[in-house]
Amino acid sequence: MLDATLSTTGAQGRRHYDGEFILEVDGVRKEFPGVVALDNVQLKIRPGSVHALMGENGAGKSTLMKIIAGVYNPDRGEVRFAGEKLVIRTPIDALNCGIAMIHQELNLMNTMTVAENVWIRREPKGAFGLIDHARMGTMTAELFASLNIHLDPLAIVGDLTVAQKQMIEIAKAVSYNSDVLIMDEPTSAITETEVEHLFAIIRDLRARGVGIVYITHKMNEIFEIADELTVFRDGKYISTVPASEVTRDDIIRMMVGREITEMFPKVDCPIGDVILDVQNLSLPGVFDNISFKLRKGEILGVAGLVGSGRSNVAEALFGVHPAETGDIWIDGEHVVMTSPQVAMDHGLAFLTEDRKETGCFLVLDCLENMQMALITRDKVNGAGFVQQAEVTRLVQEYSAKLRVKTPNLAERVENLSGGNQQKLLIARWLLTNPRILILDEPTRGIDVGAKSEIHRLITALAGQGVAVLMISSELPEVLGMSDRIMVMHEGRVSGFLDRAEATQVRVMELAAK
Amino acid sequence: MQDTYTTGAEIKAAPRRLPPEVNILFVLVGIALVFEILGWIFQGQSFLMSIDRLKIMILQVSVIGIISVGVTQVIIAGGIDLSSGSVVGAVAMFAMSFAQVSTYARAVYPDLTDLPAIVPIALGLMAGALVGLINGALIAYAKIPPFIATLGTMVTARGFAKWYTKGQPISFPTDDFAFIGKGMMPVAIFLAVAAIFHVAMKYTRYGKFTYAIGANQQAARVSGINVEHHLIKVYVVAATLAALAGMVVAARGQTAQAGMGLAYELDAIAMAVIGGVSLTGGRGSILGTMIGMVIFGVIISGFTFLRLDAYYQEMIKGVIIVAAVVADVYRQKKRTKKS
Numbered sequence A: 001m002l003d004a005t006l007s008t009t010g011a012q013g014r015r016h017y018d019g020e021f022i023l024e025v026d027g028v029r030k031e032f033p034g035v036v037a038l039d040n041v042q043l044k045i046r047p048g049s050v051h052a053l054m055g056e057n058g059a060g061k062s063t064l065m066k067i068i069a070g071v072y073n074p075d076r077g078e079v080r081f082a083g084e085k086l087v088i089r090t091p092i093d094a095l096n097c098g099i100a101m102i103h104q105e106l107n108l109m110n111t112m113t114v115a116e117n118v119w120i121r122r123e124p125k126g127a128f129g130l131i132d133h134a135r136m137g138t139m140t141a142e143l144f145a146s147l148n149i150h151l152d153p154l155a156i157v158g159d160l161t162v163a164q165k166q167m168i169e170i171a172k173a174v175s176y177n178s179d180v181l182i183m184d185e186p187t188s189a190i191t192e193t194e195v196e197h198l199f200a201i202i203r204d205l206r207a208r209g210v211g212i213v214y215i216t217h218k219m220n221e222i223f224e225i226a227d228e229l230t231v232f233r234d235g236k237y238i239s240t241v242p243a244s245e246v247t248r249d250d251i252i253r254m255m256v257g258r259e260i261t262e263m264f265p266k267v268d269c270p271i272g273d274v275i276l277d278v279q280n281l282s283l284p285g286v287f288d289n290i291s292f293k294l295r296k297g298e299i300l301g302v303a304g305l306v307g308s309g310r311s312n313v314a315e316a317l318f319g320v321h322p323a324e325t326g327d328i329w330i331d332g333e334h335v336v337m338t339s340p341q342v343a344m345d346h347g348l349a350f351l352t353e354d355r356k357e358t359g360c361f362l363v364l365d366c367l368e369n370m371q372m373a374l375i376t377r378d379k380v381n382g383a384g385f386v387q388q389a390e391v392t393r394l395v396q397e398y399s400a401k402l403r404v405k406t407p408n409l410a411e412r413v414e415n416l417s418g419g420n421q422q423k424l425l426i427a428r429w430l431l432t433n434p435r436i437l438i439l440d441e442p443t444r445g446i447d448v449g450a451k452s453e454i455h456r457l458i459t460a461l462a463g464q465g466v467a468v469l470m471i472s473s474e475l476p477e478v479l480g481m482s483d484r485i486m487v488m489h490e491g492r493v494s495g496f497l498d499r500a501e502a503t504q505v506r507v508m509e510l511a512a513k
Numbered sequence B: 001m002q003d004t005y006t007t008g009a010e011i012k013a014a015p016r017r018l019p020p021e022v023n024i025l026f027v028l029v030g031i032a033l034v035f036e037i038l039g040w041i042f043q044g045q046s047f048l049m050s051i052d053r054l055k056i057m058i059l060q061v062s063v064i065g066i067i068s069v070g071v072t073q074v075i076i077a078g079g080i081d082l083s084s085g086s087v088v089g090a091v092a093m094f095a096m097s098f099a100q101v102s103t104y105a106r107a108v109y110p111d112l113t114d115l116p117a118i119v120p121i122a123l124g125l126m127a128g129a130l131v132g133l134i135n136g137a138l139i140a141y142a143k144i145p146p147f148i149a150t151l152g153t154m155v156t157a158r159g160f161a162k163w164y165t166k167g168q169p170i171s172f173p174t175d176d177f178a179f180i181g182k183g184m185m186p187v188a189i190f191l192a193v194a195a196i197f198h199v200a201m202k203y204t205r206y207g208k209f210t211y212a213i214g215a216n217q218q219a220a221r222v223s224g225i226n227v228e229h230h231l232i233k234v235y236v237v238a239a240t241l242a243a244l245a246g247m248v249v250a251a252r253g254q255t256a257q258a259g260m261g262l263a264y265e266l267d268a269i270a271m272a273v274i275g276g277v278s279l280t281g282g283r284g285s286i287l288g289t290m291i292g293m294v295i296f297g298v299i300i301s302g303f304t305f306l307r308l309d310a311y312y313q314e315m316i317k318g319v320i321i322v323a324a325v326v327a328d329v330y331r332q333k334k335r336t337k338k339s
């Protein structure tokens, strides 16, 4: 038995482990009130390989990773590391043993600098044991240089984009020099360029003998990076296979237990009058001179690299961070978009990119989370009482439609899996019956089955005349779902592409221009 | 939108699980039983079997209970209100100056005749609301941390109370005004206030928004809640309830002094915390706070009953408050870690 607390800091490295598996999970069970999250699962990771872990939303992937990383304790079963039984009680134990993890949700301190975030708990000490900030800065710069990340170590994390924060998480995890690196959906919020970048880092780590557990809902990534893959379904182990021996459909069948017919069920529907007309919208230093028109029934996809200002434009349209100059016309009416209330009064809805920061009320239950936007302007009587019976019925209808997996609606949202939280937020906005729907990474963290379900919903809404503005870092999604694509580059619109002329290459050309 | 999507299984709206307040209720029962047993051992009599004692116990805590109902809302919204104790003092003075009978020399307005009780009460509530408005505006618009903003009004309101009569107490209110403090009136007022806000927090938009803001202010804003307006409402409610409490104490003692309500804000916060209201916001309930208030009352009257020295009482009160917070932190941890 390896006593975690006796080992030194994470950097000792057991790099030359000769056994077959660096990490073995056997017979693990974990129950939460009302759900069996994991039931007798196994997972075996070879050193120097990338092992993909697949499964639908709520299949138990994150739960198992949190058990390995010491966040939860299993009810039964064991975890072996380099052949020895491991007793991990806290995340620090896990790090000391050589297991690092990138969590599904961002865990950075927004008010602190990039460097402070990376080296937290391991700050280099100088005279009198005080933190040596200069060295911490150079250490960060060196780390970033080795990973080819271009970020200012002294920037305040809160000012960065979600994708940049994700890159910091990756760099931080790599800096532990661990033997096992767990990545829980690291690519859900970054664009192709960063994904390529991340894969380069992963290949390098693999060559250095690190065992990597990689969780994703993006199928194409599996074939690009994974050596082996394990599938879970409803908390149960299904099977482990070499990635080269299966097809995409095989994986989906193992995950879902049924066939998923079409991926992007986009139906062409009549496109009506202009409903949103944006002219010369600018916010100095963020985006510049954005003009576009959105029509009823149209799905306008927005593509671009990280930092191209896509999300900022969406925030300006919804009044979260208003633009400084420019005009917004909705149905021919000039609207000064000063707050989300104004936006909602004009029939807008806005699914934000970062579900933890600006989406979920983590300590509230599913019902409250889903109904909150609706009751700001509807389903409340004159005395301020919420018409709960009716609202609950609507909420139940939408949770069934979106297949939200939860024991009941009184469950706290923090206990839901990431993908299910996302579904819940989509439901929140669909419940408001918007005329203009702004979606920022709508299928972030959502499994293949549910994804095509959500795409079907979006198309159906467009068919009813709802105008959709959809930001997505997943090119196949943008290409598959949009009637038209607006590509952004460094805060400007670099071009529009029609559905017929849009290809991966042309979008990338415009995005990198 | 019809049958194009496959429909998942029906999801139950609520489980058959006990509400979280039940835990706190158990604590209350446990503590009461401890005092009962200690009572038989050390005093040779029952602690609980005395209606008079129970009456006094409830009376003692209901004034602070009124404040606590407001403070609970502030804490659920993610804030804190330190000004309530001073509002008690300031409004007691202010309202009493309009409630005095004219047969005595009036402290502030010598020319006034007897006013109907509604006048001082309305003026007092308005004064409280004004303090709440200032608190709310400082916090919501000037973005001053609640701790600092309400610390400022706490000091200022206490200063006002002393300046108002240059330190002289104000006594002899009209019978009508004194009525709100008579007999079990404070308990009745508390119950009414608690019932109103229990319903408001659970079933109205006001309550839902309060929880939402405390749980995640950013998400609340993006969901279309006017966070600034709402925070002002919550602080106005809290300060108005503190004002009401101030008038009840003044009416009960038939006198107002500048030092009244000292440290009441801390007891009110303690009641809420003991009742399961989380200082990180978004969690807790009026019902929980009510139970917390009774726990507080049982402990105080229990110690008095056991003839424990007042000094010990204060020290133990402090320990209990900390223990309540520790218990809250532990509960939160347990939910996720071990389940």
Ligand SMILES: Nc1ncnc2c1ncn2[C@@H]1O[C@H](COP(=O)(O)OP(=O)(O)OP(=O)(O)O)[C@@H](O)[C@H]1O
Residues within 6 Å of the ligand: A032, A033, A035, A036, A037, A055, A056, A057, A058, A059, A060, A061, A062, A063, A064, A104, A405, A406, A414, A415, A416, A417, A418, A419, A420, A445, A447, B335, B336, B339
């Ligand atoms: N702390 C918790 N308390 C209660 N239930 C939980 C808790 N954590 C997870 N669960 C439940 O366990 C199940 C598995 O969740 P998990 O987060 O492991 O799913 P996942 O496979 O990572 O899904 P996703 O792809 O959506 O991220 C879900 O049904 C979830 O609701």
Ligand SMILES: [Mg+2]
Residues within 6 Å of the ligand: A061, A062, A063, A104, A184, A417, A418, A419
């Ligand atoms: Mg997960």
